Structure formats: C-alpha cells, structure tokens
Amino acid sequence: MTSEPILILTTGGTIDKQYFDALSEYQVGESTVGMLLRIGRVAHPFRIEEVLRKDSLELTDDDRALIAARAAAAPESRIVITHGTDTMTDTAGALAAIPGKTMVLTGALAPARFTESDAAFNLGLAFAAAQTCAPGVYIAMSGQVFDGLRVKKDREAGRFVQIE
Amino acid sequence: MTSEPILILTTGGTIDKQYFDALSEYQVGESTVGMLLRIGRVAHPFRIEEVLRKDSLELTDDDRALIAARAAAAPESRIVITHGTDTMTDTAGALAAIPGKTMVLTGALAPARFTESDAAFNLGLAFAAAQTCAPGVYIAMSGQVFDGLRVKKDREAGRFVQIE
Amino acid sequence: MTSEPILILTTGGTIDKQYFDALSEYQVGESTVGMLLRIGRVAHPFRIEEVLRKDSLELTDDDRALIAARAAAAPESRIVITHGTDTMTDTAGALAAIPGKTMVLTGALAPARFTESDAAFNLGLAFAAAQTCAPGVYIAMSGQVFDGLRVKKDREAGRFVQIE
Amino acid sequence: MTSEPILILTTGGTIDKQYFDALSEYQVGESTVGMLLRIGRVAHPFRIEEVLRKDSLELTDDDRALIAARAAAAPESRIVITHGTDTMTDTAGALAAIPGKTMVLTGALAPARFTESDAAFNLGLAFAAAQTCAPGVYIAMSGQVFDGLRVKKDREAGRFVQIE
Numbered sequence: 001m002t003s004e005p006i007l008i009l010t011t012g013g014t015i016d017k018q019y020f021d022a023l024s025e026y027q028v029g030e031s032t033v034g035m036l037l038r039i040g041r042v043a044h045p046f047r048i049e050e051v052l053r054k055d056s057l058e059l060t061d062d063d064r065a066l067i068a069a070r071a072a073a074a075p076e077s078r079i080v081i082t083h084g085t086d087t088m089t090d091t092a093g094a095l096a097a098i099p100g101k102t103m104v105l106t107g108a109l110a111p112a113r114f115t116e117s118d119a120a121f122n123l124g125l126a127f128a129a130a131q132t133c134a135p136g137v138y139i140a141m142s143g144q145v146f147d148g149l150r151v152k153k154d155r156e157a158g159r160f161v162q163i164e
Numbered sequence: 165m166t167s168e169p170i171l172i173l174t175t176g177g178t179i180d181k182q183y184f185d186a187l188s189e190y191q192v193g194e195s196t197v198g199m200l201l202r203i204g205r206v207a208h209p210f211r212i213e214e215v216l217r218k219d220s221l222e223l224t225d226d227d228r229a230l231i232a233a234r235a236a237a238a239p240e241s242r243i244v245i246t247h248g249t250d251t252m253t254d255t256a257g258a259l260a261a262i263p264g265k266t267m268v269l270t271g272a273l274a275p276a277r278f279t280e281s282d283a284a285f286n287l288g289l290a291f292a293a294a295q296t297c298a299p300g301v302y303i304a305m306s307g308q309v310f311d312g313l314r315v316k317k318d319r320e321a322g323r324f325v326q327i328e
Numbered sequence: 329m330t331s332e333p334i335l336i337l338t339t340g341g342t343i344d345k346q347y348f349d350a351l352s353e354y355q356v357g358e359s360t361v362g363m364l365l366r367i368g369r370v371a372h373p374f375r376i377e378e379v380l381r382k383d384s385l386e387l388t389d390d391d392r393a394l395i396a397a398r399a400a401a402a403p404e405s406r407i408v409i410t411h412g413t414d415t416m417t418d419t420a421g422a423l424a425a426i427p428g429k430t431m432v433l434t435g436a437l438a439p440a441r442f443t444e445s446d447a448a449f450n451l452g453l454a455f456a457a458a459q460t461c462a463p464g465v466y467i468a469m470s471g472q473v474f475d476g477l478r479v480k481k482d483r484e485a486g487r488f489v490q491i492e
Numbered sequence: 493m494t495s496e497p498i499l500i501l502t503t504g505g506t507i508d509k510q511y512f513d514a515l516s517e518y519q520v521g522e523s524t525v526g527m528l529l530r531i532g533r534v535a536h537p538f539r540i541e542e543v544l545r546k547d548s549l550e551l552t553d554d555d556r557a558l559i560a561a562r563a564a565a566a567p568e569s570r571i572v573i574t575h576g577t578d579t580m581t582d583t584a585g586a587l588a589a590i591p592g593k594t595m596v597l598t599g600a601l602a603p604a605r606f607t608e609s610d611a612a613f614n615l616g617l618a619f620a621a622a623q624t625c626a627p628g629v630y631i632a633m634s635g636q637v638f639d640g641l642r643v644k645k646d647r648e649a650g651r652f653v654q655i656e
Contacts, residue, residue: 003308003326014349021342021437022483024385024414026354040285041273042307043323057352086352109205109349113442115279115607121204124288128309132296143206144167145292155350159207162167178513185506185601186647188549188578190518221516250516273513277606279443319514331636331654368613369601370635371651437533443607449532452616456637460624471534472495473620487535490495 002131005045007076008033011067011091012054013084015108015119028053032112033082036123044127047076056084056091056107064094072098078130079103080123085141085153085160092137092148104129105148106140109158166295169209171240172197175231175255176218177248179272179283192217196276197246200287208291211240220248220255220271228258236262242294243267244287249305249317249324256301256312268293269312270304273322330459333373335404336361339395339419340382341412343436343447356381360440361410364451372455375404384412384419384435392422400426406458407431408451413469413481413488420465420476432457433476434468437486494623497537499568500525503559503583504546505576507600507611520545524604525574528615536619539568548576548583548599556586564590570622571595572615577633577645577652584629584640596621597640598632601650 010016010031018029033048051070052063071079077100083091085107095103106126112119126140137148142159150163174180174195182193197212215234216227235243241264247255249271259267270290276283290304301312306323314327338344338359346357361376379398380391399407405428411419413435423431434454440447454468465476470487478491502508502523510521525540543562544555563571569592575583577599587595598618604611618632629640634651642655 014347014352017347019342019345019354019438019442021413021486024342024383026347036285037307039280039282040307041282041323042285043321043325044307046307055352085349110347113444114347114439115441115443116203118203118205120284121200121206121288121291124285124290125292126288127285127307128289128292128304129296131309132293140292143201143204143208143210143291145295157207158349159205161207178511178516181511183506183509183518183602183606185577185650188506188547190511219516249513274511277608278511279605279607322513364613365635367608367610368635369610369651370613371649371653372635374635444531446531446533448612449528449534449616449619452613452618453620454616455613455635456617456620456632457624459637460621468620471529471532471536471538471619473623485535487533489535 002078003044004078005047005076006127006130007074007079008046008048009067009070009079009081010048010050011052011081011083013056013082013107014110015082015112016053017111018113028055031082032119033123036112036120040120040124042127054084056087059087059091064091067091068094068098071095071101071103077101080126080130081105083107085109088139089148089152092139095137096149100135102130102133102135104133104138104140166242167208168242169211169240170291170294171238171243172210172212173231173234173243173245174212174214175216175245175247177220177246177271178274179246179276180217181275182277192219195246196283197287200276200284204284204288218248220251223251223255228255231255232258232262235259235265235267241265244290244294245269247271249273252303253312253316256303259301260313264299266294266297266299268297268302268304330406331372332406333375333404334455334458335402335407336374336376337395337398337407337409338376338378339380339409339411341384341410341435342438343410343440344381345439346441356383359410360447361451364440364448368448368452382412384415387415387419392419395419396422396426399423399429399431405429408454408458409433411435413437416467417476417480420467423465424477428463430458430461430463432461432466432468494570495536496570497539497568498619498622499566499571500538500540501559501562501571501573502540502542503544503573503575505548505574505599506602507574507604508545509603510605520547523574524611525615528604528612532612532616546576548579551579551583556583559583560586560590563587563593563595569593572618572622573597575599577601580631581640581644584631587629588641592627594622594625594627596625596630596632
C-alpha cells in the first residue's frame with residue numbers, strides 16, 4: 001500500500017456551498033476539505049491547494065485548463081479534486097492526457113455543512129481511490145469508483161452511472 | 165472498475181456506540197452502517213449483515229472464527245467489515261487465510277452518531293478499497309488503506325500506523 | 329407554569345431552506361419544525377400547522393393577513409411562528425391587534441439542516457417564551473426574547489437588537 | 493423584556509459527555525455550553541462559569557452546597573445551570589432558599605456532541621425562562637418550563653413530568 005502524499009485541489013461546487021444570511025442566498029464559500037479531513041482524523045500525508053471557487057456550471061474551458069495545469073505541475077502523483085457534480089465529467093476529459101498520475105474527482109450532492117451530506121463519505125471514497133488505483137482519471141461518487149471517462153450524472157435520479 | 169456488490173459485515177465497536185440515558189452509559193447499539201450509506205447516497209449495490217454487537221476488546225477467538233466463517237461463506241467477494249479499533253488487527257489475522265476475497269476492516273474513533281465522527285469518511289475509504297484492491301485483508305483507518313497484516317493501532321496518538 | 333398546548337405555525341424562511349441538487353439551488357422546503365421538536369425530545373403538547381413556504385422577503389400583505397387570521401382563529405392561546413428573519417418585525421406588527429394570545433416569532437440565520445444552525449436553540453427559546461410570557465407579540469432571536477414591536481434586525485451584524 | 497446578563501453555571505452531566513477512545517469510555521468532558529451558544533448565535537450578554545464536571549449521580553451534598561453558594565454569590569440575578577438529569581430535582585431543592593434570583597436548571601438526555609441531541613433546544617428553553625420568569629427555581633426539559641420543586645424525571649419514559 002502506498003503512503004505517498006495526496007494533493008487535494010479544490011475548485012468549488014455544492015460540497016463547499018455556504019448560506020450567506022446577508023444576501024439570503026447560497027454561494028460557494030471557503031473549502032470544507034480541511035474540516036472534513038480533520039473530522040476524518042486523517043493521518044496520511046496530504047496538502048490542500050485552492051484552484052477555484054465556482055459552481056461547476058460556471059466553469060469555462062480556461063478554468064479546466066487551469067485545473068489540468070495545476071494537476072500536471074504538482075509534485076504529487078496522487079491527486080483528489082473536489083468539484084461541482086454537473087460538469088465533473090467534462091473536467092475528467094480535460095485531465096485525461098496527463099500521464100503517470102492517479103486523479104480522482106469527487107464532490108457532493110448536498111453541502112458538507114449539512115448534517116446529512118454525502119461529502120465526508122465521498123471524500124473518503126476518493127482518498128482511498130487515489131491511494132489504490134493505477135494512473136488515470138476516476139470519479140468517486142454514489143458509493144462507486146468509476147472510470148472517469150465512462151460515467152455520467154443522472155441528474156433526475158441524483159446519482160452517477162456507468163456508460164457502457 | 166468493478167460494479168460487483170459489496171457485503172458489509174457489522175460486528176460492533178465505537179462506530180455503533182449509542183448513549184442510553186436509562187442506564188447512564190454508552191453501549192454498542194444497532195449498526196449505523198445503513199444510515200451512513202443512505203447519507204452517503206450510495207447507489208452501488210450492497211448488502212448489510214449483522215454478525216455481532218460487541219466492543220472489540222470483548223471479542224473472543226470464537227467471535228473471530230464466526231466473522232471469518234461469515235466472510236468465507238458469503239456469495240460476495242468484496243467485503244467491508246465494521247469493527248472496534250482496539251483488536252481490529254487481530255481479526256485481520258483471522259481473515260488472512262480466506263482466498264480470493266477483498267476484505268476491508270474499518271471502524272471509527274468517535275461514534276457515528278457524533279457531529280464530529282470519522283465514521284462516514286472511514287466507511288467511504290473502506291468502500292473504495294473493497295472495489296479497487298486485489299484479494300487480501302486491508303485496514304482502512306486514519307485516512308489510509310493499510311495492508312491488514314502490517315499495521316497497528318497507536319492508541320496514544322489515536323491513529324493507525326504501518327509496521328515496517 | 330402552564331401546560332397549555334402550543335401551536336406552531338410555519339411560514340417558511342431560512343430555517344426551512346433545503347438544497348435541491350436538480351436545480352442547483354436552495355429553496356424553502358418542508359418545515360423542519362417536527363424534526364427539531366423530535367430531536368429536542370419535546371413532551372409538552374403541541375400541534376404544527378403549515379401556513380406558507382416562503383422567503384420572508386416575498387411575503388405580501390395578504391400573506392401577513394393570512395398568518396394573523398390563522399393565529400386569531402386557532403383554539404390555542406400560545407403560539408410559536410417560524411418565519412424568515414428579514415421581515416419578521418413586519419409580521420409582528422400585523423399580529424399586534426390580536427388580543428389574549430402569547431405569540432412568539434422565531435427563525436434562523438442558518439438553515440436547520442446545517443450542522444451549525446441556530447434553529448434548535450431559537451426554537452427552544454421561542455417555546456419557553458410562549459409558555460412563560462403574558463399575551464402579546466414577541467421575537468425570540470439572538471438568544472433574547474424581545475418585545476416584538478420594539479426590535480429590528482441588524483443585517484450587517486447578523487443579529488436582532490432592541491429599539492429604544 | 494429584560495436584557496440583564498445571564499450567568500451559566502456548568503456542573504457536568506450527559507450534556508457534556510465525550511467519548512475518550514484511549515479509555516474506550518464516555519466521561520464528562522469540557523462544557524459544551526460555549527459551543528452551543530456560539531452556534532445559537534447568542535448576542536444577549538452572558539458569562540459561563542464552570543463549577544463541576546460530574547455525572548449527576550455522583551453529586552454529593554457538598555457539591556450541591558457549592559452550586560448553591562456560587563449561584564447566591566454571583567452578581568447576576570438570572571442564572572442557567574447545566575446539570576445531569578438524574579438528580580436535577582435534588583439540586584433544585586438545594587437552590588430553593590436563594591432569594592431574588594431566577595434560576596433555571598437544564599441538561600440533556602443525549603450528549604451535545606451527538607447529531608441528534610436535545611442539548612441546543614433545552615439550552616434555548618432555559619435561556620428564555622431565565623429572562624422571562626419571576627425569581628424562583630425552574631427546570632427546563634422535555635420542551636417545558638417546570639416549577640423546579642414540582643417536577644420529577646420519569647426515567648423509563650425518558651422525560652420530565654409535573655407532580656400534582
């Protein structure tokens with residue numbers, strides 16, 4: 001088993017949504033990843049790097065290029081990327097050409113600050129996949145580690161499903 | 165990536181500790197695994213089977229033989245076992261002889277019913293390891309997937325560490 | 329001390345905000361009051377009646393007239409009203425003419441479904457005020473029971489303050 | 493309505509129970525009151541004073557005398573006392589002779605660190621009673637503000653009930 005350090009790149013998405021009373025609205029806030037790893041009592045070495053704070057529907061091609069550039073340039077070869085779920089598969093495509101790195105996208109359908117959020121479970125799922133999978137792009141959602149290039153979000157059903 | 169169903173065997177431990185007011189004490193209660201998988205929005209096929217409801221310090225050799233028998237007899241070849249942390253490595257030893265199955269032990273240092281518990285993260289970690297690892301015994305704790313036969317709990321530090 | 333039953337009228341507001349992944353947005357959902365009273369282990373007799381499911385900024389004069397009519401017509405003389413915080417004082421004004429009833433408005437600055445929400449504390453505050461105060465209109469927020477006609481929300485500071 | 497400051501005396505009990513992994517047991521830990529008031533976004537002036545950290549079944553007559561002495565000596569005339577539930581009524585008796593102060597005992601049937609705890613609701617209930625009630629001793633539990641000298645715990649039912 002590997003004990004190589006894991007890099008977590010945060011880009012925003014529902015997982016980091018906060019409620020701002022002064023605006024009466026929810027927006028992507030500071031990343032919850034540090035809090036989740038502390039509560040998860042993670043002793044495995046890791047490093048967190050904020051790339052963006054966006055809803056995934058607002059991500060541009062330039063944003064995806066930036067995420068890919070950060071992943072490619074990082075000294076770590078095992079990377080978890082927290083991301084909004086709606087365009088997670090597009091970003092998976094943008095990462096596919098990076099060689100020699102295990103990259104796992106994850107996020108949440110309910111904000112991490114909710115009592116009942118899938119954020120902690122999903123981050124655990126992604127953390128293990130980053131340690132155990134061969135180089136490539138993966139999506140860890142809905143309790144499953146998917147090939148990142150053969151999966152889609154079924155928005156109606158609120159889950160990710162494999163594409164045959 | 166596999167979409168084979170996962171069996172979760174529950175045996176008790178801190179993860180399932182409840183507070184019973186009528187007794188003014190904590191005891192292992194009904195398993196929290198179903199709740200955690202629901203909150204984690206797990207769509208991957210799984211089945212939960214309760215084996216025991218014990219603190220791991222109370223587990224006997226017969227108990228470990230029972231857990232191993234259940235794992236060996238199950239139709240599933242990918243198994244997560246929730247377990248108290250104090251003797252988790254002993255049970256890993258008792259499972260080592262079972263061939264052709266990926267078995268991942270996990271648990272928690274704080275009860276799943278706590279606001280700040282490592283239970284959800286750890287179960288996610290174990291769930292991914294069960295899908296991605298080769299047959300063998302693993303321990304998923306402290307943010308790391310360990311070889312189940314080369315790890316120990318450092319009780320003072322509150323974490324699992326690899327044995328060289 | 330009174331053991332008269334308490335009526336809870338729910339009208340919406342931040343306290344009941346949910347996140348709907350399919351829409352990528354937050355909206356007022358089903359009331360959280362029943363859940364909060366269950367978690368609060370409330371044995372005191374109560375009845376919950378849904379009046380509206382609105383952000384308080386969207387409430388019209390007709391809406392306030394409806395809330396007042398429901399409060400006036402109810403058999404209970406002790407009433408808690410969950411409400412958005414931005415126009416809570418306007419509704420207090422609309423209730424002021426109802427004689428012989430103790431009416432307490434409360435709500436939350438963070439949705440009740442958040443791990444860190446003021447909803448449970450505020451509802452407890454309102455529940456006691458409804459039992460202990462003389463007939464009149466009150467606002468229970470920011471840890472204080474205010475005269476409902478002499479209080480305003482300081483939106484910047486995220487708290488309610490008394491008006492001299 | 494009063495804006496006089498509230499003193500919170502903490503004495504231990506289930507509300508403050510923590511789980512200590514190194515001991516595999518629950519014990520009364522540091523008080524959770526400060527956390528609960530922060531989450532409750534309390535802007536009303538208050539002061540917290542730790543008196544004891546005990547299960548209420550372990551409280552001696554000397555302990556009750558100490559709690560009463562602290563309440564009597566405090567500059568505040570509005571006091572909330574967090575306390576274990578099993579002997580809460582005994583302490584209410586020990587406070588009865590203190591003149592001119594509104595004293596409200598509260599606690600929880602489930603530890604405040606649990607996701608589903610009555611602690612926040614109960615503390616809100618007690619906080620309002622301390623502001624709105626005449627001098628005397630009260631118990632705020634089970635969603636009700638009781639006369640502290642005419643109430644008992646029904647341990648089987650998990651609730652407080654009035655004594656006729």
